[in-house]
Amino acid sequence: MRKSTQLANRVIKTIGCANGLGGRQLGCENAVEVIKKSPFMANVAKRLDIQWGPIIEEVNTGRHAKALGGVTQTCRQLAHHTRQVIENKNELLVFGGDHSCAIGTWSGVATAMRPIGDIGLIWVDAHMDAHTPETSDSGNIHGMPIAHLLGFGDKNLKRIGDRLPKILPHNLCLVGIRDYESAEQELLEKLGVKIFYANDVERRGITDIMQEAQYIVSRNTVGFGLSIDLDGFDVSYAPAVGTPAADGINAMEFVKAMLMIDMTKLIATEIVEFLPRFDDSNKTSEQLVANLVEYIYKTKHFQLDSVIEIAQRVGRSEEIQQKISQSL
Numbered sequence: 001m002r003k004s005t006q007l008a009n010r011v012i013k014t015i016g017c018a019n020g021l022g023g024r025q026l027g028c029e030n031a032v033e034v035i036k037k038s039p040f041m042a043n044v045a046k047r048l049d050i051q052w053g054p055i056i057e058e059v060n061t062g063r064h065a066k067a068l069g070g071v072t073q074t075c076r077q078l079a080h081h082t083r084q085v086i087e088n089k090n091e092l093l094v095f096g097g098d099h100s101c102a103i104g105t106w107s108g109v110a111t112a113m114r115p116i117g118d119i120g121l122i123w124v125d126a127h128m129d130a131h132t133p134e135t136s137d138s139g140n141i142h143g144m145p146i147a148h149l150l151g152f153g154d155k156n157l158k159r160i161g162d163r164l165p166k167i168l169p170h171n172l173c174l175v176g177i178r179d180y181e182s183a184e185q186e187l188l189e190k191l192g193v194k195i196f197y198a199n200d201v202e203r204r205g206i207t208d209i210m211q212e213a214q215y216i217v218s219r220n221t222v223g224f225g226l227s228i229d230l231d232g233f234d235v236s237y238a239p240a241v242g243t244p245a246a247d248g249i250n251a252m253e254f255v256k257a258m259l260m261i262d263m264t265k266l267i268a269t270e271i272v273e274f275l276p277r278f279d280d281s282n283k284t285s286e287q288l289v290a291n292l293v294e295y296i297y298k299t300k301h302f303q304l305d306s307v308i309e310i311a312q313r314v315g316r317s318e319e320i321q322q323k324i325s326q327s328l
């Protein structure tokens with residue numbers, strides 16, 4: 001068999017995290033079962049090789065600040081599974097859950113990649129999610145994953161997998177930000193994290209912003225992750241979220257932008273904060289989840305196959321394929 005055909009056939013290992021106790025409103029814990037049964041996802045699965053793995057059930061120790069213990073245990077389990085998928089050199093796709101699951105997802109990915117190098121992360125969101133338990137007014141852990149991934153906040157939550165920060169500030173980019181508190185902004189600015197606010201997106205267009213973000217998260221890393229909070233998008237494309245914010249990213253422009261950015265170093269994707277009971281009668285948000293998966297992975301696979309094909313023509317395919325499999 002030609003190696004290009006082998007590479008074209010990529011399995012996407014999918015993990016669900018049925019968590020919602022870190023959110024402002026309950027309901028994100030139902031997202032995974034809705035996505036798993038979704039006819040829109042079934043359609044996508046005809047064109048992409050999506051294989052469902054475990055669904056992690058959350059540990060309940062209470063809501064708001066009291067959720068901390070439970071979220072830590074849930075994230076530990078999730079990190080165990082995401083780490084395994086990456087160590088087995090598979091594509092990884094995670095469906096949350098509220099955004100606190102990101103601590104689990106990226107702790108697992110970062111520790112799996114640690115022997116090779118640092119990972120980058122593009123965080124698409126209306127919010128900065130950069131509180132620590134000390135600075136948060138709401139106590140909701142879905143407002144805290146970025147701080148913990150950077151090595152701040154609760155000592156157990158920031159030390160899942162290993163004791164090191166999971167993402168370094170210069171390898172992180174936030175995109176679409178428009179609703180935040182000053183303590184979060186101060187922390188991120190002090191650390192030098194690149195923030196693309198919603199008005200930057202408005203001014204420059206999402207393609208330009210995503211291209212720069214991809215460059216930033218790739219230049220000092222072995223690859224990057226994509227964490228997509230549905231509330232990053234305008235509510236007309238993603239009504240089913242628990243913490244909506246006006247004037248979000250145009251989702252159609254975003255999926256088109258996917259075609260224009262270099263996805264060959266994408267290590268894993270996470271889609272979170274889908275709250276099914278708030279979806280409209282057309283299931284607009286559910287459709288968006290399916291569209292995101294399709295555009296992201298078709299683009300990535302197409303780009304990888306193109307690289308292989310060109311390399312074969314110029315007689316360097318062995319070397320290039322080796323590089324690609326190392327980076328996966």
Ligand SMILES: NC(=[NH2+])NCCC[C@H](N)C(=O)O
Nearest residue numbers: 099127136138140142143243
């Ligand atoms: N992942 C989210 N939806 N985060 C919203 C956070 C909202 C607010 N900043 C808080 O900390 O409570």
